[in-house]
Structure formats: structure tokens, C-alpha cells
Amino acid sequence: MSRTEERGPVTPGHAAEVGTDPPAAPDVFVSYAREDVEFVRGLADDLTARGHPVWLDATSIPLSAEWWAEIERGIASSAAFLYLLSPDSVASEVCGRELAAAEAHATRIVPVVRRDVDGLLVAEGVAERQWLFFRDSDDPREALDALVETIETDLEHERLTAWLRMRASEWEARGRERGALLRGAELATAEELVAASPGDVAEAGRQYVLASRRAVVRFQRRTIAAVAVALFVAIGLSVVALILRGEAVHQEHAAQSRALAASSLLALGNDPELSLLLARQAVRTQATPQAQQALREALARSHVRVTATAPTGTLNLAQLTPDERELVVVDGTGPAYVFDARTGGRLRTLRSTRYARPLWYARLSADGSELLILPNIGPPVVLDVAGRRAPIELTDPGDTWFAGGALSPDGRRAVAVTLHTGVAHVYDTHSGRVLTTFPGRYRWVVSIDPGGRSVALVRRDSPTVVVRSLTGGAQVTIPTDAQSQTDAVFAPSGALIVATERDARVYDPRTGRPGPTLAGVRADAPAQDPSASTAASSLSFSRDGRRVIGLTGHGAANVWDLATGHRLARMEASGHEALLDPVLSPHGSTAVTSATDGIGRVWDTTTGQVLTELRGVSGGIRAVSFATHGTRVVTAGQDGTARTWDAGLGLPQSRRPRPQSLQDLPDVPVGARWATDLSAGSTSGTVFDARSGRPVFPVELRHEAWQVALADRAPVMAIAYQGAPAEVFDVARRRSLGSLPGSWKPGATLPPGEVVVSVDGRRALVRLGAETTVWDVTTRHRLGHLHLPASRPGATASTFSPDDRLVATVTTEGVVVLWRAADGRIVARERAERSPGFNASAPVRPAFSPDGSRFAAAGNWDRTPGIWRSRDGAQIAALTQPFSSVAFSPTAPIVVTDGPTVWDAETGRLLLRLGSGGQDSASAAAFTADGLRVVTAGGLVYSCDVCGPLPRLVRLADRRITRPFKPTERARYLR
Numbered sequence: 001m002s003r004t005e006e007r008g009p010v011t012p013g014h015a016a017e018v019g020t021d022p023p024a025a026p027d028v029f030v031s032y033a034r035e036d037v038e039f040v041r042g043l044a045d046d047l048t049a050r051g052h053p054v055w056l057d058a059t060s061i062p063l064s065a066e067w068w069a070e071i072e073r074g075i076a077s078s079a080a081f082l083y084l085l086s087p088d089s090v091a092s093e094v095c096g097r098e099l100a101a102a103e104a105h106a107t108r109i110v111p112v113v114r115r116d117v118d119g120l121l122v123a124e125g126v127a128e129r130q131w132l133f134f135r136d137s138d139d140p141r142e143a144l145d146a147l148v149e150t151i152e153t154d155l156e157h158e159r160l161t162a163w164l165r166m167r168a169s170e171w172e173a174r175g176r177e178r179g180a181l182l183r184g185a186e187l188a189t190a191e192e193l194v195a196a197s198p199g200d201v202a203e204a205g206r207q208y209v210l211a212s213r214r215a216v217v218r219f220q221r222r223t224i225a226a227v228a229v230a231l232f233v234a235i236g237l238s239v240v241a242l243i244l245r246g247e248a249v250h251q252e253h254a255a256q257s258r259a260l261a262a263s264s265l266l267a268l269g270n271d272p273e274l275s276l277l278l279a280r281q282a283v284r285t286q287a288t289p290q291a292q293q294a295l296r297e298a299l300a301r302s303h304v305r306v307t308a309t310a311p312t313g314t315l316n317l318a319q320l321t322p323d324e325r326e327l328v329v330v331d332g333t334g335p336a337y338v339f340d341a342r343t344g345g346r347l348r349t350l351r352s353t354r355y356a357r358p359l360w361y362a363r364l365s366a367d368g369s370e371l372l373i374l375p376n377i378g379p380p381v382v383l384d385v386a387g388r389r390a391p392i393e394l395t396d397p398g399d400t401w402f403a404g405g406a407l408s409p410d411g412r413r414a415v416a417v418t419l420h421t422g423v424a425h426v427y428d429t430h431s432g433r434v435l436t437t438f439p440g441r442y443r444w445v446v447s448i449d450p451g452g453r454s455v456a457l458v459r460r461d462s463p464t465v466v467v468r469s470l471t472g473g474a475q476v477t478i479p480t481d482a483q484s485q486t487d488a489v490f491a492p493s494g495a496l497i498v499a500t501e502r503d504a505r506v507y508d509p510r511t512g513r514p515g516p517t518l519a520g521v522r523a524d525a526p527a528q529d530p531s532a533s534t535a536a537s538s539l540s541f542s543r544d545g546r547r548v549i550g551l552t553g554h555g556a557a558n559v560w561d562l563a564t565g566h567r568l569a570r571m572e573a574s575g576h577e578a579l580l581d582p583v584l585s586p587h588g589s590t591a592v593t594s595a596t597d598g599i600g601r602v603w604d605t606t607t608g609q610v611l612t613e614l615r616g617v618s619g620g621i622r623a624v625s626f627a628t629h630g631t632r633v634v635t636a637g638q639d640g641t642a643r644t645w646d647a648g649l650g651l652p653q654s655r656r657p658r659p660q661s662l663q664d665l666p667d668v669p670v671g672a673r674w675a676t677d678l679s680a681g682s683t684s685g686t687v688f689d690a691r692s693g694r695p696v697f698p699v700e701l702r703h704e705a706w707q708v709a710l711a712d713r714a715p716v717m718a719i720a721y722q723g724a725p726a727e728v729f730d731v732a733r734r735r736s737l738g739s740l741p742g743s744w745k746p747g748a749t750l751p752p753g754e755v756v757v758s759v760d761g762r763r764a765l766v767r768l769g770a771e772t773t774v775w776d777v778t779t780r781h782r783l784g785h786l787h788l789p790a791s792r793p794g795a796t797a798s799t800f801s802p803d804d805r806l807v808a809t810v811t812t813e814g815v816v817v818l819w820r821a822a823d824g825r826i827v828a829r830e831r832a833e834r835s836p837g838f839n840a841s842a843p844v845r846p847a848f849s850p851d852g853s854r855f856a857a858a859g860n861w862d863r864t865p866g867i868w869r870s871r872d873g874a875q876i877a878a879l880t881q882p883f884s885s886v887a888f889s890p891t892a893p894i895v896v897t898d899g900p901t902v903w904d905a906e907t908g909r910l911l912l913r914l915g916s917g918g919q920d921s922a923s924a925a926a927f928t929a930d931g932l933r934v935v936t937a938g939g940l941v942y943s944c945d946v947c948g949p950l951p952r953l954v955r956l957a958d959r960r961i962t963r964p965f966k967p968t969e970r971a972r973y974l975r
Contacts, residue, residue: 033088272302318642321368370411404444493545516565542588612648650914659693670926714761784824828873877908885924891931
């Protein structure tokens with residue numbers, strides 16, 4: 001029986017041609033009986049429409065060797081063998097031969113039941129497989145979907161297997177000639193296929209791969225033998241060896257760099273200085289992307305600027321002089337030193353004497369000229385910070401131990417109280433001579449007023465505070481209700497704060513009249529300083545004396561308004577640690593504390609939130625202080641180091657003036673080239689030059705404007721109207737370019753939802769209802785069209801990529817869609833369910849990177865915003881907090897959001913928080929052209945050192961590294 005007689009005719013329109021033009025790499029070979037030819041035609045059409053080419057036999061092919069070779073070739077080259085089961089196909093000799101060929105070639109067999117058959121008559125290789133049903137009684141759509149799903153399962157694998165079968169068949173057909181063997185990448189692919197799935201490859205295919213490998217090996221051997229005898233080949237091989245060695249070294253360095261970068265990130269939380277050292281070493285080894293990210297983050301988190309190391313142990317004091325040129329350091333057992341505040345180098349030793357016991361405390365005079373050391377044993381010592389005078393001991397003939405002392409602001413006077421007798425003397429610090437002795441017995445509490453005229457003392461025999469003139473004149477007595485503890489300290493304003501174990505109160509030291517109460521301050525609050533066992537001694541004030549900070553006795557610190565006594569903020573550590581020694585900055589907006597966990601913390605005294613953590617001091621931080629200007633913090637460490645830290649306040653450097661003509665315009669984007677006062681409802685207005693404020697284009701409109709959009713760089717403006725098509729304008733030539741046809745539909749009940757102009761002004765976008773359309777501004781022809789049915793009304797937010805090819809849109813459902821501007825084809829769509837909490841009236845406009853390779857979007861404030869790759873829409877990073885504006889840096893892979901807050905666009909990790917939560921914190925922000933500053937819509941300019949390119953980061957790291965690797969660190973990380 002001939003093939004035509006058995007199957008019947010198949011028209012050319014429904015068959016893939018076998019002879020000279022077979023389909024390239026067909027997905028499906030169909031084996032069927034002639035009774036099912038009409039069904040096969042329709043099935044072939046459906047599969048081809050679904051993207052799967054079908055191999056069918058052609059008409060009038062004689063039963064011959066050539067005919068069967070083509071059949072076998074079709075079976076071998078197909079990814080799947082579709083065996084159409086019916087009583088006729090089961091009985092067909094040709095169908096049986098085709099099935100046997102499929103089994104021999106290991107082609108995947110897909111049985112499809114067209115008409116019910118007797119299972120006993122079906123071949124074993126078919127009976128044991130899962131059948132699909134495509135009978136008249138079955139749902140054709142469901143059956144087709146099931147068939148397509150089966151074909152597409154592991155389709156790429158099956159295509160590779162089919163490719164290997166076809167190549168093996170060609171090799172056999174050509175008499176196994178060497179020219180048909182596999183080489184190079186094809187051979188590697190075939191070997192991987194055989195190794196991964198040996199059961200899916202027929203014996204002929206395995207033999208083909210083995211023969212190919214043997215041929216390659218033979219060829220390689222012959223080549224090596226031939227070139228080995230030639231000198232120039234030997235030289236060539238040497239060069240290759242050098243290249244390979246270089247590549248091996250390169251890979252080794254890359255691995256070392258990545259390991260160091262990973263160690264840097266791990267050290268970031270505990271020791272930012274070590275993290276910076278490791279990141280710098282990682283970049284020095286090889287500038288891998290991981291190393292660059294680690295260096296940028298380490299620079300952002302490492303706040304140490306100068307480290308001064310004392311030759312002895314734990315420090316008691318580290319404080320800058322008022323001019324911030326010198327750093328005064330006192331060791332916990334007595335020696336005192338002066339360091340260069342800019343370099344950390346030791347300038348001089350003020351005193352090298354060591355005591356057997358730790359000091360009570362040390363105090364620097366307000367003008368930085370004198371240093372008072374109060375030892376645990378022996379008399380106080382006054383040191384000239386300039387080192388021009390010898391140390392002066394303050395002695396008492398009746399007692400050699402002292403309990404308390406203080407210096408006048410100018411350092412010329414000192415008041416000290418003896419331990420056993422309780423006598424209080426006023427000394428001349430330059431000579432040690434006693435100027436005045438106060439009658440009575442006093443406790444260790446001593447405080448001199450800011451004017452240097454009066455001193456506050458606490459009597460031993462009663463809970464009474466005595467304010468006396470340093471010259472020994474009249475006194476003011478302030479009785480208290482204390483049972484055990486009383487403390488007193490002067491504020492910069494001259495007010496006196498008296499604390500008991502119950503609370504603290506403000507007094508007028510001239511009259512003794514009481515003022516506001518500072519609720520929460522207790523005289524039994526803990527302190528790091530052994531002498532400051534009472535709370536008032538650890539109170540700290542702003543320079544103007546309006547604010548005061550102190551411990552509350554519960555491991556927390558409060559900030560009060562000194563005039564009213566009202567608490568302004570409360571600061572508590574997040575764990576079980578207790579805060580110690582709070583110090584208020586000169587301007588009062590920030591504070592720094594030490595804590596029982598050894599970590600220093602800089603706080604926002606308005607919100608009570610931590611701004612910066614000072615980590616990495618071995619053994620912890622013992623004492624803290626602010627520099628004169630309040631932007632730097634000085635710490636004294638248990639490890640003998642005094643460190644100057646950037647407080648991490650992120651304060652603005654300046655404010656950009658705004659042209660007077662633009663003062664009343666609220667929505668001028670950062671860096672915009674043009675601005676306009678046109679808004680919803682306007683029929684006239686002006687376009688301004690946003691840099692100079694100069695009027696450029698007075699506009700008269702024929703309709704009321706609904707939305708206005710300006711190009712970032714080009715002089716193009718688009719206006720959407722309610723009731724008329726959108727119109728585009730040439731700002732430079734002061735004329736209309738015409739309307740955008742189809743941007744308004746008669747009878748539309750909703751106004752346009754959005755109008756956007758591309759960066760270069762070549763394209764415009766308008767959303768009307770569920771339809772978003774892109775126009776060519778020059779020709780006003782419609783381009784891409786996106787239909788996004790919305791279940792709720794609201795705004796969308798769209799942005800063109802820099803090359804105008806892509807559009808990123810946040811839909812009214814809060815889902816991010818990336819689509820092509822030219823034809824509206826969706827490139828990617830965020831896989832997220834719509835959120836009922838999405839604020840569709842105020843979506844966040846996405847932003848593209850300058851090269852267009854990435855874009856940032858916040859699809860919904862209830863979901864994590866992120867960074868996506870433009871090529872395929874894959875998310876590459878997720879930010880940890882929502883934003884209302886976002887912009888990319890022009891020079892580095894980072895973004896800035898409102899706040900301003902700076903993020904790493906590669907990892908999504910937070911780098912910097914700029915600003916301090918002021919009124920400008922919610923406004924949009926963007927980078928300057930050099931990428932080194934951030935400007936807010938309000939005009940504030942912030943410096944961003946870590947935002948620069950890699951060479952600048954390396955130079956910055958070299959300046960900020962304050963120490964080398966320790967021997968233990970070098971052994972651990974650099975071996």
C-alpha cells in the first residue's frame with residue numbers, strides 16, 4: 001500500500017513540506033491514519049499558531065528508501081512524536097514503523113486518543129505512557145491546552161535531544177564521514193546533554209558524540225605533536241601559558257577581593273573602621289563590583305575621622321580645645337597628653353605621673369587653657385595645656401585627699417573640697433596659692449557659674465545648697481527636701497539646677513527663688529564617671545542654655561526646656577543597655593551618649609531617634625563630648641584611643657537661591673530646565689527659564705488646562721485639556737505644534753489622567769481612562785498604545801527612558817508595568833496582587849538611570865519599592881522603606897529618595913540619611929551633575945562624599961583610614 005493510499009491526500013496548505021524544504025527544527029511529528037486527516041489539518045494549524053512547527057508527510061510520496069529516510073529524518077529532528085491513537089492507526093503498518101523509529105531514536109512519544117481503541121492492541125511503548133484525549137466528546141480548547149503544555153514541558157531539552165538525533169542521523173546517512181562530526185561548542189553541548197540525561201539519548205546519538213570526541217582528541221594530539229617540534233610554536237605556547245597564568249591570577253585576585261568585601265560587610269555592624277580597611281584592601285586587590293559596593297557602604301558607615309592613641313591604657317577624658325586644633329587626653333591613672341586634632345599625632349606630654357588607683361575625674365576649663373586632674377589619692381593637679389608652666393598641686397595642710405573640684409571658665413581659679421575635713425578652698429591655678437577658704441563642711445559637689453564669679457556647694461550637715469562668691473562675699477542658701485542625695489550645677493544662662501533623689505529644680509542663684517521642675521532627673525541616677533554619682537553633675541546644656549539633657553535613673557535620657565521644665569524628647573537604647581553621660585550639642589538639636597554596651601550614639605533631640613552609632617572601640621567608649629561646632633564627637637575609649645567622629649548629622653552645606661519670579665511656584669522639579677505657572681483651570685500663563693527665572697513664553701490657551709508637562713532638556717511643553725485633544729508647544733519658538741489626534745474622545749466623562757513629555761521632547765504620553773497612548777511630537781502620529789483596565793479611578797505615574805524607547809508606568813492598582821513606547825508591547829509587569837491600600841490619587845513617578853539600564857519605582861507604598869532591570873524587567877534590588885520621589889546619580893549606581901536618603905542601587909542597602917527631619921525632608925531630591933551633592937526641591941544642598949565614582953572613593957578612603965591592620969586582623973584576613 002502506498003503512503004497516499006493509506007493516508008489519503010494532504011493538501012499543501014496543511015502540510016509541512018518534507019522534500020527539499022523541511023521545517024527547521026520542528027517541534028512535533030504527527031503519526032496518524034488517513035481517516036483522521038481532516039482533524040490533523042486543523043490540529044497542525046492550531047499547533048503552528050501556538051508557536052510549535054509541525055512535521056507532516058507530503059502528498060504522493062512513493063514507498064521507497066528515499067521516502068522512508070525522510071520520514072526517519074523528520075522523526076529524529078522533532079522534539080516530540082505525536083502518536084494519534086485510533087483503531088485505524090493501531091492497525092496501520094506505517095504508523096507502527098513510525099512508532100518503532102521514534103522509539104529507536106528516543107524521541108519523546110506523546111499518545112493522543114482521537115478515537116477509543118482496544119488497549120490490548122496498543123504497542124507497549126505507547127500503552128505505558130500517559131494518554132491525552134482529543135475525541136469529539138472532549139473539550140477541544142482544553143485538549144489543545146493540555147497538548148501544548150505537554151509539548152512545552154522541557155521543550156528546550158527535547159529540542160536539544162532532537163537536534164542531536166538529527167545530527168546523528170545525518171552522520172549515519174553520510175557514511176559516518178568525519179566532516180559530519182561535532183566540534184567546539186556543539187560538542188560540549190552534546191556531551192553535557194548525554195551526561196545530564198543519558199536515558200533520553202539513543203545509542204546512535206551516544207555513539208555519534210563518542211566518535212566526535214575521539215576525532216577531536218585525535219586532532220588535538222596530532223596538532224600538539226606537530227607544533228611541539230617547531231620553535232615558534234614553543235614560544236606561542238609559552239605566551240599562552242603566560243596568558244593563562246595571568247587569567248588564573250586574575251581569577252584568584254577576584255576571589256580574594258570578593259572574600260574581603262564579604263568580610264567588610266560582616267564587620268560593618270561591629271567595627272566600621274575594620275570594615276573600611278577590608279573594603280579598601282578588597283579594591284586594592286581587584287576592583288570587583290562587590291568590592292566597590294563594600295567600599296561605598298563602609299565609607300558611609302565609618303564615621304571615625306582621627307584616632308589618637310595614648311601610650312597607656314583606659315582614658316578618662318578626651319576633649320577638643322575650643323578652637324578644635326588640639327585634643328586633650330587624660331589616661332585613667334593620671335598621665336595627660338595633647339594631640340594634633342587634625343592628624344592624631346602626639347604634640348606633648350603634660351604629665352606622666354601614674355597613680356596607684358584610677359582618677360576620680362579630669363576637667364578642661366571652658367577656654368581650654370587649664371586641665372584639672374582629681375586623683376583618687378592625693379591633691380588635685382592643674383596643668384597648663386600649652387605646656388609652658390609646670391604642674392601645680394592644690395594642697396591643704398589638714399587633708400591630703402580631695403573629693404571634688406572645678407575650674408573657672410578662664411582657668412584662673414579652681415575650687416576644691418577636701419575628702420575628710422570637707423573644707424572648700426579657692427586657688428590661684430598659676431601659683432597654687434589659696435585665695436579664699438569658705439567656712440563650714442561641704443560635700444564633693446562643686447560648680448562654678450559661667451561668669452566665673454560664684455560657686456555652688458552642698459553642705460555636709462544639711463541638705464542645703466550654698467551659693468558663694470569666689471571672693472568670699474555674701475552667700476545665698478537654698479534649702480532642699482533631700483533625704484540622702486543633693487547635687488547642684490550651673491547652666492550657661494546662669495540658672496542653678498538642684499537635684500535630689502526625688503527630682504530636680506531650677507533656681508535663681510542670686511535670690512534662691514525656685515523655678516520650673518525637671519521631672520525625671522534624680523540625684524541617684526547612674527553615671528559612667530565615678531565622681532558623677534549624682535544626676536546634676538551629668539547634666540549637659542546647649543550653648544544658649546535653653547535646653548538641658550540628663551539621665552532619668554532608668555537607663556534613659558530626657559531633654560527638657562529649661563525655661564518651662566517641659567520634657568522635649570526621651571532617648572532610650574533599644575536593648576537592655578543603659579545610657580550614660582549624655583552630652584548636648586552646642587546648638588541643642590542633637591546629643592551624644594555612651595552606654596553600658598560600649599557603643600556611642602548620636603541622637604536627634606527633637607524625635608528621640610538615633611542618628612549615628614559610634615562602634616568599633618575595643619572595650620567600649622568611656623566618655624563623650626562634642627566639638628565646638630557640634631558636627632563632630634570626641635570619645636575616650638577603654639582601649640586607650642581618643643577618636644574624633646563625624647556625627648553623621650547630614651546637615652546642608654548651603655541653600656540655592658530661587659529666582660524671585662519662581663518663588664510662588666510650588667512644583668519646580670530639582671534640576672528642571674523650564675518652569676511654568678500654568679495649572680488646572682488656567683487659560684493663560686508663562687513659561688520661565690528655571691535657572692534664571694526669566695520669562696520665556698507667554699501662553700494663551702483656547703481651553704482650560706487640566707495638566708501640564710515640560711520636557712527636562714528640550715523646549716517642549718504638552719497640555720492636556722478637559723474637553724479637547726492635548727496640545728504640544730515649542731517653548732523656544734513660542735508657538736503651538738498642534739494637537740495630538742485621539743487624545744480626547746467626545747463624550748468622555750473623566751478628564752485626562754496623565755500627560756508626560758520625554759526628556760528630549762520627541763514623544764508625549766497621555767492617559768485617558770484605561771488607554772495610555774504615546775505620540776511622536778514632531779509628526780503627531782500615534783505610536784505605542786497600552787490598555788490597562790482599571791477597577792478604580794485614580795492617577796497613574798509614567799516616565800520615559802532616556803532614549804524614549806521604554807515607558808515605566810505605575811497603574812491605578814499600584815502595579816509597575818514596563819512597556820515599549822513604539823508599539824505598546826509589555827516588556828514586564830510586576831507580579832503582585834493589587835493592594836486595596838494603594839493611594840491611586842498620588843502614585844510615585846518612576847525614574848530611569850542615566851543610561852536607561854535600570855529604573856526605580858514604588859508600585860505601592862504598602863509594598864517594598866525596588867530597582868528593576870530595563871532589559872527584562874527583573875527586579876535587582878529592593879529598598880527597605882517607601883518613598884515619594886526618587887532620582888538616580890549621574891556618576892554612580894546609587895539613588896536618592898525624599899528625606900533625602902541615599903541608597904545603593906545594586907543591593908538596595910541604605911547608605912546615608914541626609915537632613916534631620918526638617919520641613920524640607922519630604923520634598924523631592926536629586927543629584928547635581930557631578931554626583932557629589934544632593935539638592936532638594938526646597939533648595940537645600942547636601943554634600944555626599946560617598947556618592948562619587950570609584951577613583952574618588954579610593955582617595956576618600958585613603959584619607960579616612962586612621963589605623964593599619966592589627967596583627968590579629970592581618971593574620972585572619974590577609975593570609
